[in-house]
Amino acid sequence: MQGPAYSRTPLSPAAERGAGGRVALAVEAVSLRYGRAPQAPAVDAVSFLLAAGEIGVLIGPSGCGKTSLLRAIAGLEPLAGGRIVLDERVIGEAATGLQLPPEQRRIGMVFQDYALFPHLTVAQNVAFGLHGQPRAAQKARVAELLDLVGLGHAAERAPHELSGGQQQRIALARALAPQPALLLLDEPFSSLDVDLRERLAQELRGILKQTGTTALFVTHDQLEAFALGDVIGVMHQGRLAQWDSAYRLYHRPATRFVADFIGHGVFTPARAEGGPGSWQVHTALGPLRDAAIEGVRDGDCDVLLRADDIVHDDASPVKARIERKAFRGSEFLYTLRLASGEQVLAHVPSHHDHQLGEWIGIRAEVDHVVTFPREA
Numbered sequence: 098m099q100g101p102a103y104s105r106t107p108l109s110p111a112a113e114r115g116a117g118g119r120v121a122l123a124v125e126a127v128s129l130r131y132g133r134a135p136q137a138p139a140v141d142a143v144s145f146l147l148a149a150g151e152i153g154v155l156i157g158p159s160g161c162g163k164t165s166l167l168r169a170i171a172g173l174e175p176l177a178g179g180r181i182v183l184d185e186r187v188i189g190e191a192a193t194g195l196q197l198p199p200e201q202r203r204i205g206m207v208f209q210d211y212a213l214f215p216h217l218t219v220a221q222n223v224a225f226g227l228h229g230q231p232r233a234a235q236k237a238r239v240a241e242l243l244d245l246v247g248l249g250h251a252a253e254r255a256p257h258e259l260s261g262g263q264q265q266r267i268a269l270a271r272a273l274a275p276q277p278a279l280l281l282l283d284e285p286f287s288s289l290d291v292d293l294r295e296r297l298a299q300e301l302r303g304i305l306k307q308t309g310t311t312a313l314f315v316t317h318d319q320l321e322a323f324a325l326g327d328v329i330g331v332m333h334q335g336r337l338a339q340w341d342s343a344y345r346l347y348h349r350p351a352t353r354f355v356a357d358f359i360g361h362g363v364f365t366p367a368r369a370e371g372g373p374g375s376w377q378v379h380t381a382l383g384p385l386r387d388a389a390i391e392g393v394r395d396g397d398c399d400v401l402l403r404a405d406d407i408v409h410d411d412a413s414p415v416k417a418r419i420e421r422k423a424f425r426g427s428e429f430l431y432t433l434r435l436a437s438g439e440q441v442l443a444h445v446p447s448h449h450d451h452q453l454g455e456w457i458g459i460r461a462e463v464d465h466v467v468t469f470p471r472e473a
């Protein structure tokens with residue numbers, strides 16, 4: 098199927114701003130199919146723009162097509178539809194069969210397995226993409242990159258003498274050394290432990306911003322996506338469900354899938370009344386109002402209630418029974434059941450330590466009311 102993805106905001110925030118937001122990467126209705134299988138394409142008419150120096154992150158459940166899309170951009174898979182433009186140069190186009198080989202795309206890649214050459218030193222690994230340049234220039238660039246990733250002291254060591262995190266920094270230095278027009282990163286931290294991942298994600302963002310590198314990063318991990326990305330794409334069954342800022346993905350999800358995938362929340366039956374600028378959505382927790390509400394229609398609907406929309410308030414006439422609670426340090430995630438049968442989630446400060454089965458007062462404090470057509 099051709100045509101743009103059903104993304105509410107097809108432009109990334111920086112590309113939309115225009116000023117200082119020169120488009121570096123344009124992915125236009127890109128589709129990819131493995132073999133001649135009749136099943137749905139692995140990537141289905143995906144469109145988005147990434148501005149120069151911007152970091153895009155693709156997230157989505159396993160098998161949704163993230164890696165396939167990255168491979169198509171890298172030139173490792175032929176396009177079944179659409180076109181890819183990098184720095185105003187068409188690098189792949191289904192209609193004409195144009196497919197620039199990976200090495201001619203000026204694209205750097207960092208994958209989960211560090212793929213360093215074991216028989217080369219760290220410095221030789223980083224210099225790998227610089228052949229053809231004068232030796233002195235190569236040496237200076239390698240030193241610069243090793244300093245950038247904090248491993249200047251390790252230049253003469255062998256990759257196996259370094260930790261996983263250090264090896265991944267070397268892989269990053271190697272990919273950045275030839276100053277790629279675009280850096281692709283496919284779950285580069287997934288084999289590392291959680292603390293290290295978080296630190297490396299922050300370091301990586303700093304390095305990419307310092308070098309002004311345009312990058313597209315694939316991860317399973319929402320927190321990693323939020324920490325790294327200027328703009329985040331949620332993929333679902335080969336399609337790009339939404340390409341947007343983290344804030345909008347959370348507060349203005351374009352589809353039910355995105356609303357469900359990002360953050361904690363439930364859909365609860367509601368009834369919308371009013372009109373543009375004056376919508377009121379009636380729920381078991383009382384009426385919700387939002388002048389900026391989008392996509393609502395008069396009548397029955399489902400409304401998204403996030404765990405942070407529900408406030409514990411014993412003075413509230415609305416009561417709910419605690420069915421489950423999960424300790425998360427500064428807060429509990431309570432799963433609550435209203436007398437009317439609806440389930441809601443609530444983030445409650447962890448010093449409010451109530452027992453399972455207890456009834457507590459709650460009220461809804463919803464800044465952004467998000468509704469979807471009622472599902473059977």
Ligand SMILES: Nc1ncnc2c1ncn2[C@@H]1O[C@H](COP(=O)(O)OP(=O)(O)OP(=O)(O)O)[C@@H](O)[C@H]1O
Pocket residue numbers: 131139157158159160161162163164165166317
């Ligand atoms: N080489 C291949 N041959 C045939 N089908 C493939 C191939 N690679 C991937 N697929 C299929 O394409 C779809 C998308 O896979 P892809 O690896 O892109 O998803 P993903 O979102 O990156 O998943 P994960 O997060 O698990 O890595 C899946 O249905 C997968 O089974």
